[in-house]
Amino acid sequence: MKIVRIIGAASGWGAPDRRCEAGPEVLRRRGLVAHLRRQGMPVAWEITVRPPENSVSAVAAVQALSLELSQVTDNVVASGDPFVVLGGDHTCAIGTWSGVVSRWRIAEPVGLIWIDAHMDAHLPETSPSGALHGMPLACLLGWGDPRLTAIGGPGPTFLPENVVLIGVRSFEPEEHQLLQRLGVKVFFMDEVRRRGLSEVFYEALEWVRDRTIAFGVSLDLDAIDPKEAPAVGSPVPGGLAQEELLPLLRQLHGDFRLMGLEIAEYNPALDERQLTVRLIGELLLSVFAPSRLPYESYHRAGKAVFSV
Numbered sequence: 127m128k129i130v131r132i133i134g135a136a137s138g139w140g141a142p143d144r145r146c147e148a149g150p151e152v153l154r155r156r157g158l159v160a161h162l163r164r165q166g167m168p169v170a171w172e173i174t175v176r177p178p179e180n181s182v183s184a185v186a187a188v189q190a191l192s193l194e195l196s197q198v199t200d201n202v203v204a205s206g207d208p209f210v211v212l213g214g215d216h217t218c219a220i221g222t223w224s225g226v227v228s229r230w231r232i233a234e235p236v237g238l239i240w241i242d243a244h245m246d247a248h249l250p251e252t253s254p255s256g257a258l259h260g261m262p263l264a265c266l267l268g269w270g271d272p273r274l275t276a277i278g279g280p281g282p283t284f285l286p287e288n289v290v291l292i293g294v295r296s297f298e299p300e301e302h303q304l305l306q307r308l309g310v311k312v313f314f315m316d317e318v319r320r321r322g323l324s325e326v327f328y329e330a331l332e333w334v335r336d337r338t339i340a341f342g343v344s345l346d347l348d349a350i351d352p353k354e355a356p357a358v359g360s361p362v363p364g365g366l367a368q369e370e371l372l373p374l375l376r377q378l379h380g381d382f383r384l385m386g387l388e389i390a391e392y393n394p395a396l397d398e399r400q401l402t403v404r405l406i407g408e409l410l411l412s413v414f415a416p417s418r419l420p421y422e423s424y425h426r427a428g429k430a431v432f433s434v
């Protein structure tokens with residue numbers, strides 16, 4: 127039987143608030159694995175990768191963590207098991223997907239669905255904040271600091287036409303121009319509101335599946351409305367509702383082309399009422415534990431809480 131391998135990514139150097147580094151270990155200590163197993167999800171905590179203790183700069187820290195993380199995801203994907211990467215700031219995506227794609231880089235195209243309030247497609251020269259978590263998608267497309275674009279080998283990790291963004295509502299013109307120039311498909315939040323998330327989600331899925339042999343999902347928790355996912359460093363109002371997102375994630379279950387899922391930007395220091403920690407459990411169960419009760423009845427039964 128396939129086991130979902132959870133990989134913690136203690137990335138924090140990419141964010142203004144480094145406390146998101148503690149995200150994965152807090153989830154592990156609170157009994158996430160036992161909670162998921164009780165709900166019928168076959169899961170094991172593989173490893174937590176951390177930045178080196180003596181990092182001299184943010185780029186050096188992100189580079190070192192990315193290299194290590196990429197080796198882990200490369201090995202898990204080679205084993206045939208699905209993976210979950212839990213961040214940490216969204217720079218974890220650089221390591222996660224560089225590793226996932228490394229064996230296919232030349233031969234076969236892999237796709238990525240990037241669900242995020244932001245584009246994360248800045249270059250160091252265009253970033254308003256200088257924060258590296260505003261740049262990982264650009265890096266995966268081959269643009270940015272060479273120390274971060276070449277993690278999985280030479281050449282871009284993803285071709286622009288195999289990447290789709292969903293939920294964007296906060297961005298700067300320069301990153302938008304880069305994505306436009308490359309031809310990356312972006313479903314902005316206003317389009318999601320106009321057409322409904324499910325229509326947009328299925329269009330994105332179909333787009334990616336048509337062009338690739340397999341795909342992954344990178345979910346920045348800030349895509350979800352801050353009322354429901356408050357524990358993020360860059361909250362933006364007007365986000366997705368979990369009620370609309372969870373049923374769609376359930377549709378991914380059993381899709382053999384789904385290589386893995388990444389959930390980024392969890393900052394436990396900001397999770398006052400433990401809303402976000404619970405939501406993370408629900409997100410994972412939606413994708414990987416189909417036979418449990420639908421989340422509505424589960425919530426009603428008051429069972430959606432794991433030990434905190």
Ligand SMILES: NC(=[NH2+])NCCC[C@H](N)C(=O)O
Pocket residue numbers: 216244246248253254255256257259260261296297298346348359360391
């Ligand atoms: N992964 C994130 N939360 N990214 C936020 C990026 C915000 C802004 N665009 C910046 O570059 O600073």
Ligand SMILES: [Mn+2]
Pocket residue numbers: 216242243244246259346
């Ligand atoms: Mn992001």
